[in-house]
Amino acid sequence: MRRRGACGTISGVTPNTVGLVGLAVMGRNLARNIARQGFAVTVYNRTQARTDAFLAGEAAGSTIRGAHTLPALVEALARPRRVILMVQAGGGVDAVLDQLLPLLAPGDVVMDGGNSHFHDTNRRGARVEAAGLHFLGTGVSGGEAGALLGPSIMPGGPAAAYQAMRPVLERIAAQADDGPCTAYCGTSSAGHYVKMAHNGIEYGDMQLIAEAYAVLQAAGLTPPELADVFSAWNEGELASFLIEITADIFRVRDDGGGGAYLVDRILDAAGQKGTGRWMSQDALELGVPIPTIDAAVWSRNISARKRERVAAAGTRPAPSLERTPDLAAHVQQALYAAKICSYAQGMALLRTASEAYAYGIDLAEMARIWKAGCIIRARLLGRIQGAFQDDPDLPNLMRDPSFAARLAEAEPAWRSVVGAAKRAGIPCPAMSASLDYYDAYHAARLPANLIQAQRDYFGAHTYQRTDRSGVFHTRWEAGASAGRAVSIPVDNG
Numbered sequence: 063m064r065r066r067g068a069c070g071t072i073s074g075v076t077p078n079t080v081g082l083v084g085l086a087v088m089g090r091n092l093a094r095n096i097a098r099q100g101f102a103v104t105v106y107n108r109t110q111a112r113t114d115a116f117l118a119g120e121a122a123g124s125t126i127r128g129a130h131t132l133p134a135l136v137e138a139l140a141r142p143r144r145v146i147l148m149v150q151a152g153g154g155v156d157a158v159l160d161q162l163l164p165l166l167a168p169g170d171v172v173m174d175g176g177n178s179h180f181h182d183t184n185r186r187g188a189r190v191e192a193a194g195l196h197f198l199g200t201g202v203s204g205g206e207a208g209a210l211l212g213p214s215i216m217p218g219g220p221a222a223a224y225q226a227m228r229p230v231l232e233r234i235a236a237q238a239d240d241g242p243c244t245a246y247c248g249t250s251s252a253g254h255y256v257k258m259a260h261n262g263i264e265y266g267d268m269q270l271i272a273e274a275y276a277v278l279q280a281a282g283l284t285p286p287e288l289a290d291v292f293s294a295w296n297e298g299e300l301a302s303f304l305i306e307i308t309a310d311i312f313r314v315r316d317d318g319g320g321g322a323y324l325v326d327r328i329l330d331a332a333g334q335k336g337t338g339r340w341m342s343q344d345a346l347e348l349g350v351p352i353p354t355i356d357a358a359v360w361s362r363n364i365s366a367r368k369r370e371r372v373a374a375a376g377t378r379p380a381p382s383l384e385r386t387p388d389l390a391a392h393v394q395q396a397l398y399a400a401k402i403c404s405y406a407q408g409m410a411l412l413r414t415a416s417e418a419y420a421y422g423i424d425l426a427e428m429a430r431i432w433k434a435g436c437i438i439r440a441r442l443l444g445r446i447q448g449a450f451q452d453d454p455d456l457p458n459l460m461r462d463p464s465f466a467a468r469l470a471e472a473e474p475a476w477r478s479v480v481g482a483a484k485r486a487g488i489p490c491p492a493m494s495a496s497l498d499y500y501d502a503y504h505a506a507r508l509p510a511n512l513i514q515a516q517r518d519y520f521g522a523h524t525y526q527r528t529d530r531s532g533v534f535h536t537r538w539e540a541g542a543s544a545g546r547a548v549s550i551p552v553d554n555g
C-alpha cells in the first residue's frame with residue numbers, strides 16, 4: 063500500500079537495508095555509494111524539493127528510493143532498522159532525532175555520519191540507548207568524492223550497533239592494500255573523537271604545506287616551479303593527497319586573463335568549521351601537547367584578520383630568502399620531519415583520550431583506516447601503522463626506532479629552514495612548533511624547575527627535589543635576604 067508522504071517508488075519493493083536522512087553534498091554521494099555497492103537505500107530530506115531533485119537527477123536509474131516523510135522512511139526499512147544521518151552537525155542532528163526516535167523500535171540503529179562534537183555524541187548516545195536503540199557516532203572523511211567513491215569511515219559506539227552497520231560500512235569504504243578503510247574505533251563517542259583528531263591533523267598538514275610554500279615563494283619560486291617541486295615530492299615519502307592537490311593548484315591560471323595564477327589571486331584568509339579548534343580544546347583539557355595543530359588553528363585565525371595585518375604591515379617589505387640550490391631539498395626534509403611530529407601529537411592525544419574516556423582505540427588501526435579515502439591519506443600512514451603494530455605501547459611515535467632515525471637525519475635541514483624563516487621574518491609557526499615539540503620531548507631537563515620555584519615563592523604550591531623524595535616548601539623571601547634557605551618537608555596527607 064502506498065503510504066501518505068511516501069514517493070510511489072517505495073510501494074511494493076523489498077524492505078530496504080538502509081535509510082539515509084540529509085541530501086546535501088555528503089548524503090547524496092553516500093547514498094549513491096551505498097546503492098552502487100548493492101544495498102537497498104531509501105532517502106529522506108527535510109526540504110522535499112531536494113529529495114525530488116536528487117531522485118530525478120543523480121539517483122535516476124539507480125535502486126535508490128525516496129520518502130517524503132520520516133514515517134515513510136522508517137516504514138520502508140527492514141528491522142532492525144539502520145538509519146544514517148547526514149545532516150548539519152549541531153541542532154540539525156537533535157532535530158532529526160526528536161522526530162525519528164518515536165518512530166523506531168528497540169534494536170534499531172541510528173548512525174550519525176556528520177562532524178558532530180564528541181560531547182554531543184555522548185549525550186545523544188545516552189538518549190538513544192535509553193530508548194532501547196543503538197547510536198553509532200561515525201566520522202566520514204573524504205569530502206564529496208570520498209563519499210561517492212569510498213571514504214574513510216570511523217564508527218564508534220556500542221559494539222552491537224557497529225556489527226549491524228559493519229557490512230555496509232566495509233563495502234562503501236575506500237579500499238586500501240590491506241582492507242577497507244573502516245574499523246571499530248571504540249565505545250561511545252570514539253568515532254567522532256577519531257574524526258576530530260583526523261581533522262586536526264589535517265589542519266596541521268595543510269598549515270605545514272602552506273609554510274613550505276611561503277618559504278619557497280619568498281625565495282622566488284613561481285607557481286609552475288612550485289608545481290614541479292610538489293609533484294616531485296609526491297613521488298617520494300611525502301606522497302599524499304594534500305601534496306598532490308597542492309601541485310595541481312599551482313598549475314591553474316586565473317581564467318580572468320592576464321596570465322596570473324589563480325592561487326595568487328585568492329584572498330589569504332583561511333576559513334574553518336571548528337574541528338581543529340575542538341581538538342586543541344580537548345588536548346588542553348587532557349593536558350596533551352599538540353603545538354603543531356594549535357599553531358595551525360591560530361594561523362587560520364590570524365589569517366582571517368586581513369585588514370589588521372595589512373594595516374600593521376605598513377611599509378614593511380615582503381620577506382625574501384636566498385634561493386640556494388638545496389633550498390627545496392631542505393624544505394622537503396623540514397616538512398617531512400614536522401609532519402611526523404604533528405602525527406606523533408595526534409596519536410599521543412588519541413592514546414590519552416582512549417584511556418581517559420575508556421574508548422579502547424587501536425592506534426595502528428586508526429593509521430590503517432586513514433591510508434585511503436580521507437583527506438590526510440598519505441604514504442607516511444603505512445609507516446605509522448607499522449610502528450604501532452610493532453609496538454602497541456609505543457609512548458610516542460618519535461620513539462619508534464625508524465622514525466627516530468629519520469627525524470635525526472632531517473634535523474639539520476629542518477633547523478636551517480626554520481632558522482632561515484625566522485631570520486627573514488616569515489611566520490612558520492607549525493614547522494617551528496613541531497621542532498619545539500621534538501626538542502622539548504628529547505630534553506632530559508627543561509627549565510620547569512624555575513617555574514616550580516616561582517610557583518612555590520608566590521603561591522606555596524610546593525615542589526619536589528631531584529635528590530630527595532617528598533614534597534617541599536621554601537620561605538623564599540627570607541631565603542633571598544639570607545642568601546640560603548631550607549626545603550621544608552610538607553605533609554601531603
Ligand code: NBP
Binds near residue numbers: 158204205
Ligand atoms: P550540511 O552540513 O550543509 O547540512 C545540510 C543538510 O542538513 C541538508 O540535508 C539539510 O536539509 C539538513 N538539515 C539542516 Br541544515 N537542519 C536540519 C534540521 N533541523 N532537520 C533536518 N535536516 C536538517 O551538509 P553536508 O555538507 O552534506 O554535510 C553533512 C555532514 O557531514 C555534516 O555534519 C558535515 O560537517 C559532515 N561532513 C561534510 C563534509 C563536506 O565535505 N561537506 C566532509 C565530511 C563531513 P535541508 O535540505 O532541508 O536544508
